[in-house]
Amino acid sequence: MSLPSCLTRVSGVLPRGTEGFWKSVAHYVPRDPVDMRILNPYFIQEAAFQFIGLPLNNGLMGKGNIPTLGTVAITMALHNCDEVAVAGFGYDMLTPHAPLHYYETVKMSAIKESWTHNISKEKEFLRKLVRAKVISDLTKGI
Incomplete structure (x- = not known):
C-alpha cells in the first residue's frame, strides 16, 4: 500500500505538493539482515x-x-x-x-x-x- 492512499483514507484528502515526493513503502530491502x-x-x-x-x-x-x-x-x-x-x-x-x-x-x-x-x-x-x-x-x- 502506498503512503498517499493511506493518507487519503485517513483524512479524505491527499496533501498538496506531494507530486514526486511520496514513494511506495519498500517491500524488499536488497540486503540480508546481517548486512544491515x-x-x-x-x-x-x-x-x-x-x-x-x-x-x-x-x-x-x-x-x-x-x-x-x-x-x-x-x-x-x-x-x-x-x-x-x-x-x-x-x-x-x-x-x-x-x-x-x-x-x-x-x-x-x-x-x-x-x-x-x-x-x-x-x-x-x-x-x-x-x-x-x-x-x-x-x-x-x-
Missing part, C-alpha cells in the same frame, strides 16, 4: 550538542539543532577510526548555483533556507578539527 546496521542516536546527539554546541531546544530536534549527516558520520568515524580524512565538505556559499551534493540537482543556495541545520556552526566545528589535525580535509573545502 542501525546508527546509534548517540552520535547524532554528540555531534549536535557536545561537538557543535547547537541549542538543546528542550530536547526537541529541529529549528537549527540537527547536524548534517556528514557531521554525524565524522563524529562516528572519530569514535571508530584511527585516522579520519574527509572530502567534499564545506558548503561554498560564494557559489550559490553549485550543486549542494554531487548526487542531486539542489543548489548550494538552498542550504541558507535550511531550518534544521546550522551550517555556520558546523563549519566552525569542522575547521577546529582540521586546525587541530584531528581530521584531514583532502579537498580543502573546510
Whole structure:
C-alpha cells in the first residue's frame, strides 16, 4: 500500500505538493539482515550538542539543532577510526548555483533556507578539527 492512499483514507484528502515526493513503502530491502546496521542516536546527539554546541531546544530536534549527516558520520568515524580524512565538505556559499551534493540537482543556495541545520556552526566545528589535525580535509573545502 502506498503512503498517499493511506493518507487519503485517513483524512479524505491527499496533501498538496506531494507530486514526486511520496514513494511506495519498500517491500524488499536488497540486503540480508546481517548486512544491515542501525546508527546509534548517540552520535547524532554528540555531534549536535557536545561537538557543535547547537541549542538543546528542550530536547526537541529541529529549528537549527540537527547536524548534517556528514557531521554525524565524522563524529562516528572519530569514535571508530584511527585516522579520519574527509572530502567534499564545506558548503561554498560564494557559489550559490553549485550543486549542494554531487548526487542531486539542489543548489548550494538552498542550504541558507535550511531550518534544521546550522551550517555556520558546523563549519566552525569542522575547521577546529582540521586546525587541530584531528581530521584531514583532502579537498580543502573546510
